[in-house]
Amino acid sequence: MQQTLHLGQTLEFPGDPFRDGPSAARHTTRGGVLVDGARIAAVGDGAALRAAHPQAAVIDHGGGLILPGFVDAHAHYPQTGIIASWGKRLIDWLNAYTFPEEARFGDPAHAAAVARTYLDLNLANGITTAAAYCTIHPGSVDALLAEAQARGLAMAAGKVMMDRNAPEDLRDTAQAGYDDSKALIGRWHGAGRLRYAITPRFAPTSTPAQLEAAGALWSEHPDCLMQTHLSEQAEEVAWVRDLFPQARDYLDVYERHGLVGPGAVMGHAIRLRPREWAALAATGAAIAHCPTSNTFIGSGLFDMDGAQRLGIPVGLATDVGGGSSFSMLRTMAAAYEIGQLKGRALHPAELVFLATAGSARALRLESRLGRLAAGMDADLVVLDLASTPVIAQRAARAGDIWEQLFPTIMLGDDRAIVAVHVAGHAGDARRPA
Structure with missing residues (x-):
């Protein structure tokens, strides 16, 4: 089965930020999400994943932030x-x-x-x-x-x-x-x-x-x-x-x-x-x-x-x-x-x-959805963190991922959604049951 490697910024949540604070998240500036079929196979450094899986098709989202759907x-x-x-x-x-x-x-x-x-x-x-x-x-x-x-x-x-x-x-x-x-x-x-x-x-x-x-x-x-x-x-x-x-x-x-x-x-x-x-x-x-x-x-x-x-x-x-x-x-x-x-x-x-x-x-779906992690369903959304002029000028002043992301949370809309993948497929793809 063809593997696909998504490259971009990644944001993982090994912990719960309500309990552990922002350190519950792991941000990788040039990260990667390896998808094998309908599941995530690996998440980590993009260059390392690319070297380890040279056969994978590559989708480079640039500075886009890859999140779970x-x-x-x-x-x-x-x-x-x-x-x-x-x-x-x-x-x-x-x-x-x-x-x-x-x-x-x-x-x-x-x-x-x-x-x-x-x-x-x-x-x-x-x-x-x-x-x-x-x-x-x-x-x-x-x-x-x-x-x-x-x-x-x-x-x-x-x-x-x-x-x-x-x-x-x-x-x-x-x-x-x-x-x-x-x-x-x-x-x-x-x-x-x-x-x-x-x-x-x-x-x-x-x-x-x-x-x-x-x-x-x-x-x-x-x-x-x-x-x-x-x-x-x-x-x-x-x-x-x-x-x-x-x-x-x-x-x-x-x-x-x-x-x-x-x-x-x-x-x-x-x-x-x-x-x-x-x-x-x-x-x-x-x-x-x-x-x-x-x-x-x-x-x-x-x-x-x-x-x-x-x-x-x-x-x-x-x-x-x-x-x-x-x-x-x-x-x-x-x-x-x-x-x-x-x-x-x-x-x-x-x-x-x-x-x-x-x-x-x-929704009792935490074993399959909601995180970027190996074994999870490959439902992904990619955010453009500079989707409008006002967001772009604010994000350009950011000192960390949170300052970069927060303007998109407060001011963003569907223009910030640059890619959606459902179970490893593009989100607009209609597949038979």
Whole structure:
């Protein structure tokens, strides 16, 4: 099998910068990533790798920074078309924009078209893996995962389960939600690089019977992910308290129904009580931090330091379309800004870690994705650290890789993405399943 050697700057993360500081990263100015088939075979000095593997095809990215492909821990692909819709709080957003748009996904042709656009936009922004919410329609899952499979992508997705507090044409039942999801697990979970995520949208749109059915399904398929929303806005938390008066708090609703544990990915988690923080840490559940949506719809400020102190896995997420950008660079910038408002500036090493290894860990994909290391899947993104005049003039003054990279994090967009490779192939290559 033909080997390919990518040359450029490389940034490896043998450690965790939240625990070890910037020294957790290893930067090589003229590094190399040797790819053998769909896996990374070696990472190190570029000249040494070239000498050791003279038969390898060489792709020289010059001064480009080679990173693992970005991993988006929480997104709503059906909301692609309504991104940047004006002026609503969470519940108003659902009723005014989300539910009318999701009703269109009963049409398989529409679902397929949006799936193509969504994945095109992801790849244009260096996102090679995402955990996506679909709609109540099983065909919406089929459309996304079939398209992802055709492109060789690692992808997690699931049919939204909703049996109350939603329009009639977007409600299933506890039994139908279970049956549809079980059939989709059989069809897609473990097919190629795909994984299924059991997806009760959030507590207000599921009856206790449906949450119980979702918990039962997860207990039957514990290697699936379970994704839902938790404590995004104050009004939502109050609504959950009214709907589930017997629960100690919002997280307890999920705990009572077997929906908390390793493989659970809780979106947002902004307004948690001390007991909820402790329970998340004790159970091994993860959080998807969604900074652009938290600011765009006015949800609040996530406590990154609190989560890290407790050892809770945290991934970074666009939350498209409540999130206002497909760019993981812009998402990192928003996480930095929220950190500043919380009193702690996240280091560039921490921001890149969140968008790669952190998200992979949150999705239980850390053994395959999120780091440049031998044996990992060869999902790569290459950044131009001088992609616009303003970024170029700032990066030219840099004294180290962090000063060189930070302007691209804060000011960059899809113009900074100069190459994407998926499982060793160019990211725009469409390959058969």
